[in-house]
Amino acid sequence: MTSNLTIEELKTMIFQLPVEELMELISEIEERLDNVKMMQLAETGFQEWNDPEEDIYHD
Template identity: 65%
Template sequence: MPNPSVEDIKAMVFQLPLGELIVLMAEIEEKVENFTMMQLADTGFDEWNDPEEDIYELET
């Protein structure tokens, strides 16, 4: 069975009762927020990957 298209999914979603639609929207919003925060956090760790900034690595 092929994956449903976006239009197929929208048609199914719009058939949901209002309460279920509200719950689904909240879950989607949370997932998008988490994804966005992870992308932002990922850029903050770039400086940690700089070997010249590795002040805790002891040379022996």
């Protein structure tokens, strides 16, 4: 999904939300950030599996 909204326009829209919805949004953003951080951390644990020689099995 692409949008032509600027950050400032998005902030303006967000700050118009009722407090309960704003808190829910913050919670969902924090959850998304935590997931992204965990995935990035997990990627470092699998670098040894990125062996170009094993790509022969993809043919």
